[in-house]
Amino acid sequence: MNFKDVIIIGGGAAGFFAAINIAEKQPHLKVAILERGKEGLQKVRISGGGRCNVTHAEFIPSELVLNYPRGEKELLGPFHKFMTGDTIDWFEKRGVALKIEEDGRMFPISDSSQTIIDCFLTEADKHKVEVCYNESVKKIEPSSQNESGDIEHHFKIETHSDTFFCNKLVVATGSNSKIWKLLEDMGHSISKAVPSLFTFNIKDQRINDIPGVVAQNVDIKVVGTDLFSEGPLLMTHVGMSAPAILKLSAYGAIELAQRNYKFEIEINFVKQTFEACIQCLKESKLNYAKKTVFKSPQFELPKRLWQKLVLASDILQDTRWAELNKQQLDNLSGQLTKAVFNVDGKSTFKEEFVTAGGVDLKEINFKTFESKRYKHLYFAGEVLNIDAVTGGFNFQNAWTGAYIVSQSI
Structure with a gap:
């Protein structure tokens, strides 16, 4: 009988982290990872453009949880047990030093995800974790009794090529719809998966031809909802991206999916009210009377974006500040403080495949990350x-959950 004490389904970040920590703490246990691919850790490999954004330099649990649209309340306790500092310490003890970038993201000093992969493979080998590749799970059966009524093992797992038995089962399969279906068949509730980190597709004269232009700090809201975000905004070949958009896509994942990714956003490029902006423009009218509006950007906006918004306000390229009439001032203030754009579709953000959805959080004991429906x-x-939003937070959730699982086991 192919028996293991602990089986981990999924050879990704959480799966390897759980397996290594279990095997290290309990060297007498037989620990195996079942990975459906011919190699594991694929998301680790492509994360952060191939550099692996390991975690984020936020060291206060109550602040860290604010980066999780789903899981904020549940992760507060776990983050008090295993946190960013613990992640840094874990990797450094195993020879992987991390660095903090200006935006708080943390990467290995090598700037290569291979460093993280090598660390995991070395540690798994060192602690005798058996990694079984090309083992796609097709069935999970709880509990089996022998003739005298004793439970021989708690789980039977069938793959396409083998059958495994174990006493403890860890599911770390990420956004795998087939595994979600198996868990649903076992009685777990699954929240429907929808994309969580994505950019907005927008066709609009005001942003055409200016890909790469960044407005450093804007306010954005989805019209007709309470969804709001702020931060840098990047114009792309197909629309808009950068943290302001990505945060909105994460927090609005479910609602925006329901709208089939067709909705309106309102952007305040200058973080001022319409009235305050008008006053600033009137001052500019006095101060730059002889200059053309088109060639004198205000509010520290990028020149090309400013020029697009000026033209959208029915102001000609050769119009001087002194020549602006009330309607044109109103138009320009409107474009600067409440510009409405039509979003028609989404695009994946780089290779950051993140979804909202999965096992219902009410069915998990977050002190142990154990199912409330099935022991072990x-x-x-x-x-x-x-x-989570982008920036290393999804990995921190993986490290924390996997570590607490290993403690529990």
Whole structure:
């Protein structure tokens, strides 16, 4: 009989982290990872443009949880047990030093995700974790009794090529719809998966031909909702991206999916009210009377964006500040403080495949990450209905959950 003490389904970040920590703490246990691909850690490999955004330099649990549209309340306790500092310490003890970038993201000093992959493979080998590749799970059966009524093992797992038995089962399969279906068949509730980190597709004269232009700090809201975001905004070949958009896509994942990714956004490029902006423009009218509006950007806006908004306000390229009439001032203030854009569709943000959805959080004991429906069944990572904004937060959720699972086991 192919028996293991602990089986981890999923050879990604959470799966390897759980397996290594279990095997290190309990060297007498037989620990195996079942990975459906011919190699594991694929998301680790492509994260952060191939550099692996390991975590984020936020060291206060109550602040860290604010980056999780789903999971904020549930992760507060776990983050008090295993946090960013613990992640840094874990990797450094194993020879992987991390660095903090200006925006708070943390990467290995090598700037290569291969460093993280090598660390995991070395540690797994060192602690005798058996990694079984090309093992796609097709069935999970809880509990089996022998003739005298004793439970021989708690789980039977069938793959396409083998059958495994174990006493403890950890599911760390990320956004895998087939595994979600198996868990649903076992009685777990699954929140429907929808994309969480994505950019907005927008066709609009005001942003055509200016890809790469960044407005450093804007306010954005989705018209007709309470969804709001702020931060840098990047114009792209197909629309808009950067943190302001990505945060909105994460927090609005479910609602925007319901709208089939067709909605309106209102942008305040200058973070001022319409009235305050008018006053500033009137001052500019006095101060720059002889200059053309087109060639004298205000509010520290990028020149090309300013020029697009000026033209959209029915102001000609050769119009001087002194020549602006009331209607033109109103138009320009409107474009600067409440410009409305039509969003028609989404695009994946780089290779950051993140989804909202997964095992219902009410069915998990977050002191142990154990299922409330089945003893000895544990979860870690994005298989749960937890997701985060971009910046290393999704990995921190994986490390924290996997570590607590290993402590529990």
